[in-house]
Amino acid sequence: xxxxxxxxxxxxxxxxxxxxxxRQERCAGRVMSLARTLxxxxxxxxxxxxxxxxDQVVLSLLAVGIGAAGGGAAIAFRYAIDAVQWLGxxxxxxxxxxxxxxLPWWQLLLTPAVGGLLIGLFVWRxxxxxxxxxxxxxxxxxxxxxxxxxxxxxxxxxxxxxASIGCGASVGREGPVVHLGAVLGSWLARxxxxxxxxxxxxxxxxxxxxxxxxxxAPIAGVFFALEVVVGTYALSAFSPIxxxxxxxxxxxxMHFGDYPAFALEQTFQIVSFWExxxxxxxxxxxxxxxxxxxxxxxLSERIFARLPGPVWIRPGVAGLLVGAMALVFPQVLGVGxxxxxxxxxxxxxxxxxxxxxxxxxxxxxxxxxxxxxxGVFSPSLFVGAMVGGAFGLIAAGVFPxxxxxxxxxxxxxxxxxAGAVLGAPISTILMVFELTGDxxxxxxxxxxxxxxxxxxxxxxxxxxxxxxxxxxxVDAGRGQEQSLLAQVKVRSLLDRxxxxxxxxxxxxxxxxxxxxxxxxxxLVLDAEGAIIGVITFTDIAAVVLDRADxxxxxxxxxxxxxxxxxxxxxxxxxxxxxxSSGEPHIPVVDNREARRLLGLVHEHExxxxxxxxxxxxxxxxxxxx
Numbered sequence: 001x002x003x004x005x006x007x008x009x010x011x012x013x014x015x016x017x018x019x020x021x022x023r024q025e026r027c028a029g030r031v032m033s034l035a036r037t038l039x040x041x042x043x044x045x046x047x048x049x050x051x052x053x054x055d056q057v058v059l060s061l062l063a064v065g066i067g068a069a070g071g072g073a074a075i076a077f078r079y080a081i082d083a084v085q086w087l088g089x090x091x092x093x094x095x096x097x098x099x100x101x102x103l104p105w106w107q108l109l110l111t112p113a114v115g116g117l118l119i120g121l122f123v124w125r126x127x128x129x130x131x132x133x134x135x136x137x138x139x140x141x142x143x144x145x146x147x148x149x150x151x152x153x154x155x156x157x158x159x160x161x162x163a164s165i166g167c168g169a170s171v172g173r174e175g176p177v178v179h180l181g182a183v184l185g186s187w188l189a190r191x192x193x194x195x196x197x198x199x200x201x202x203x204x205x206x207x208x209x210x211x212x213x214x215x216x217a218p219i220a221g222v223f224f225a226l227e228v229v230v231g232t233y234a235l236s237a238f239s240p241i242x243x244x245x246x247x248x249x250x251x252x253x254m255h256f257g258d259y260p261a262f263a264l265e266q267t268f269q270i271v272s273f274w275e276x277x278x279x280x281x282x283x284x285x286x287x288x289x290x291x292x293x294x295x296x297x298x299l300s301e302r303i304f305a306r307l308p309g310p311v312w313i314r315p316g317v318a319g320l321l322v323g324a325m326a327l328v329f330p331q332v333l334g335v336g337x338x339x340x341x342x343x344x345x346x347x348x349x350x351x352x353x354x355x356x357x358x359x360x361x362x363x364x365x366x367x368x369x370x371x372x373x374x375g376v377f378s379p380s381l382f383v384g385a386m387v388g389g390a391f392g393l394i395a396a397g398v399f400p401x402x403x404x405x406x407x408x409x410x411x412x413x414x415x416x417x418a419g420a421v422l423g424a425p426i427s428t429i430l431m432v433f434e435l436t437g438d439x440x441x442x443x444x445x446x447x448x449x450x451x452x453x454x455x456x457x458x459x460x461x462x463x464x465x466x467x468x469x470x471x472x473x474v475d476a477g478r479g480q481e482q483s484l485l486a487q488v489k490v491r492s493l494l495d496r497x498x499x500x501x502x503x504x505x506x507x508x509x510x511x512x513x514x515x516x517x518x519x520x521x522x523l524v525l526d527a528e529g530a531i532i533g534v535i536t537f538t539d540i541a542a543v544v545l546d547r548a549d550x551x552x553x554x555x556x557x558x559x560x561x562x563x564x565x566x567x568x569x570x571x572x573x574x575x576x577x578x579x580s581s582g583e584p585h586i587p588v589v590d591n592r593e594a595r596r597l598l599g600l601v602h603e604h605e606x607x608x609x610x611x612x613x614x615x616x617x618x619x620x621x622x623x624x625x
Contacts, residue, residue, distance in 0.1 A: 056239065059198060062188060063205045063240035067247025069188075070181035070209025074248070075255050077162055077177050084166025085334070088115060095338045096168075100330040108168075108330070109323040115167025116319030119160055120312035120371055126156050130311060132164075132373030133157035134175045135228070136468040138182040138207065142229050144474065144486075147186050147199035154183025161373035164315075168333040170322055170363035174214045175375015181210030181248075182229070201237045204230040208241045209248030211431075216252060216259065220431035221245040227424045228465070262341050262435050268408035269440045275395075275404060279412055279444040282391050283451030286416030289387050290452060291460045293361050293380065293421055294467055300369025311371075318370020322363050331356055332363040335378040340414075343385040344436070346407045350393045357386035376464055380418040388413015408441050416448040423463020425453040488609055490574050490588055491567040496599040498587075500525045503532055503556035510535060510555050519585050523597065524559040530595040531587050533559025562587050567598055571613065574606045 082092040088111035091099040100108060124130045133153065141149045161176030185206030189199035204225040212221030222238075222245045230237050270276075304314045325332055331339035339356060342348060348356070364379040391413060392406025411432060419428035429449050433442060456463070462470060499517025501510060503524055514522045514537060522535040533556065540558050563581040565574055565588050577586060584603045589595045 056236065058192075059201055059205075059236075059240040060243055062192070062202060063243040064247055066181075066185045066188060066202060066205040067209040067244035068251055069184045070177075070206050070244065071213040071248035071251025073158075073180045073184060074177045074210055074213035074252060077158060077173065077180065080159070080162035081166045081173060081334075084115070084163050088112075088167045094335070096334050097330045097336070097338045100168075100326060100333055105327055108326045109320060112168040112319030112323040112326075112333075113316050114319070115163060116169070116315035116317070116370070116372065117313065119163055119167075119373070120315035122156075122163075123160055123315070123371060123373070124310075124312040127160065128153060131371065132160050133179050134161075134373070134375055134468075135178050136465045138179055138203065138229055139465055140469055140472075140474055141182070141186065142200050142203055146196035147189060147203040149183045149186040149203070151183055151187040154180055154187075157373060161375075164367070164372040164374050165334055167319065168322060168326065169319065169367040169372035169374055170332045170334070170336070170360060170379060171367050171372055171374020172376055172378030172380075173335050173374070174211065174377035176373060177210040177214050178207050178375070181206035181208075185244075197236075200230060201240055204237060204241045205244035208245035211427075212245040213248040213252035215431060215435060216249065216256070217431050217434035218245045218249040220427050220434055221248065223430055224424055224427035227427050228422070262337075262344050268405055268411065270408070270444060271404045274399075276444065276447060278391075278395050278399075279409075279448045280451055282388060282409060282412055283416050283448035284455060285391060286384060286387060286413060286448060287420050287452040287455035287459070289357070289361075289383060290380070290417050290420035290456050293364070293376075293383060293417070294460065294462075294464050296361055296365035297368050297464070298467070298471070300365040302369075304369050304371070315371040318366045318372060321366050321370075325359055325363050329356060329359045332359050336360065336382040337378065340378075340382050340385045343389045343410050344407055346389070346405065346410070348386075348389060350390055353386045353390040353393070357383050357390065360386070376421055377418070380421040380464075381414050384414040384417030385410050386413075387417060404441075408444070411436055411441055412444050412448045415445045416452040419449040420452040420456040421464050423453070423457075423466060425449045486570045486572060488571040488613060489567065490565050490569050490571075490601055491598075493574075493601045493605050493609060494567065494588055494599040495602060495605075498523055498597075498600050500597075501535075501555045502526070503554065505555040506551070507553045507558070510540070510558060514540075519600070519602075521585055521600075522555075523562075523587060524555045525597055528594075529597055531562055531564070531589060531597045532556060534562045534587070535559050564589050564592065564595070565601060566591055571606065571609055574601065575610055578603045578606055 085096065086092045089096065089100060089103065089107070093099075123132060127133065134157075138149070141147055158176055158180045161171070161173070161179075164171055165173055182203050183206070185202040185204070186199065189202040194202065207229045208221040208225035210221070211224050212218040215221070222242050225241050225245070226237065230241070304318070307314060307317065322332065343353065360379055360382050364376065364383075367374065368376075389406050389410040392404070392409025395409065396406055414435075415428050415432040418432070419425040422428060429442075429445055432445060433439065460467075497518050499513050499521070500523045501513050503526055505513070505524075510522065514520070514535060520537055524532040524535065526532055535555065535558050539560055563577060563583050563586050565577055565586050567588055567590060574586075585600050586603075588598045588601050590598060
């Protein structure tokens with residue numbers, strides 16, 4: 001029966017309404033239910049739109065793609081190395097040292113030398129500033145460029161690094177893969193027109209996927225990206241980076257299998273708690289080795305820079321030197337994982353461990369200083385393994401009943417040297433644990449790595465990557481803030497209200513105009529609007545107060561030389577100029593030659609803008625918009 005309102009008297013109407021109330025309630029309920037049913041698709045659509053616009057959802061979906069791309073890039077990079085290695089040495093695989101020991105001397109000399117010449121020509125012709133790219137470039141992009149990187153440059157840099165490792169340069173393969181993964185993340189962010197914060201997060205996703213796929217170490221991949229590149233552990237960055245690292249690891253494992261980079265035949269245990277001082281001492285020794293490692297690269301660069309002839313021949317000279325070293329120590333060729341694994345298996349003597357550590361430091365310094373492309377991950381692990389193994393043998397000789405197997409010291413040395421060189425103690429500890437799968441000596445590894453990192457930071461002051469950036473005049477520690485400050489131009493803070501007089505204005509006119517001038521400052525401008533000087537009451541107080549005419553005094557004679565800013569200078573420059581000059585207001589000109597006045601900029605507004613930029617930088621670090 002339809003729901004109707006019956007007319008009638010009050011009593012009748014009341015009775016009828018009482019009878020119809022349950023039916024009307026049922027009808028109203030049906031109407032509401034129908035309305036909810038009709039509105040449900042609309043609510044679902046609104047929810048989907050909100051879901052789609054959520055940054056975390058977008059980042060998580062993109063992180064899956066970047067993780068897969070980073071894992072694929074790591075696989076492709078290894079095959080590129082094998083292809084070049086087969087052309088030069090006739091061998092594909094990581095046991096290059098064993099194969100190279102049986103090669104003729106001329107092949108060991110010519111392969112790195114000829115490869116170096118070709119690489120030098122390519123780098124000189126096609127890469128920015130004529131130098132290879134690496135992890136330092138990723139840190140610089142994250143700090144100064146909002147994560148923007150060139151895909152074309154990234155692919156060329158990857159080709160250079162693959163060719164360098166394939167022809168025998170003593171460098172690592174993980175650094176170039178990190179750079180390539182970061183480039184892929186940056187390219188994807190640019191395609192989706194993402195902002196600074198999201199772009200930096202995707203950059204970290206690419207880095208995490210690359211490290212995870214290269215080492216089969218997903219946890220280390222996450223923390224390396226956060227610790228070294230992104231610089232924050234905010235949840236908004238953490239979740240997508242975890243996803244990318246996991247996906248990169250899965251892609252790598254589907255292709256290579258689930259195996260640690262170094263397979264240990266046994267686990268190592270700490271024999272006595274009295275060994276912990278020895279592990280701390282190993283940390284101090286590792287710090288010294290890390291400093292020598294970094295400094296040797298700088299020394300090599302300075303030596304190669306003084307070589308006569310064109311720049312592109314330097315990698316050829318470096319390759320010839322590395323080939324000559326390989327005649328005695330073939331273990332220095334390439335990434336050196338075979339020798340690192342042999343040290344973990346405790347097959348090297350004390351003399352050979354020390355000799356290989358020195359040879360690898362020298363070969364890596366020559367390779368990087370000479371202009372080969374590549375990283376320092378693998379070389380620092382190699383050197384750390386040799387130093388740790390040698391320290392363990394010495395400790396066992398001094399305290400035979402208290403020392404563990406020197407393989408334990410080898411693992412600890414790997415982490416301590418690598419953590420100090422890379423400036424990433426947390427991710428390095430996790431990386432070594434995942435590389436070896438040995439949990440028993442984690443405490444010793446933590447002690448030595450932390451101490452080595454603290455000593456290097458306190459004495460040398462920089463990791464390898466921050467040292468590289470410092471050589472280029474880049475302060476990575478304040479890079480994000482500096483980048484944001486550089487984006488704010490003085491033009492945006494311009495105030496066009498000011499008082500001005502002509503150069504020939506009399507003292508009386510100066511007095512009258514100065515009394516009316518905003519901010520108590522009078523500008524002296526010529527006929528073309530160029531600024532000649534500035535007059536304030538303080539500058540002419542003695543003349544004003546004596547009330548004499550002084551007809552000989554004009555505005556040009558009363559004015560003092562102005563402190564100037566140009567409209568296109570940034571907030572960093574403005575803060576520095578205000579701090580050094582002590583001026584509360586500074587004239588702004590179009591350029592320093594014509595000096596045509598555009599307006600004033602005030603100290604309080606510059607400092608307020610500075611605070612806003614710093615607040616924005618802190619918000620980005622916390623993952624806020």
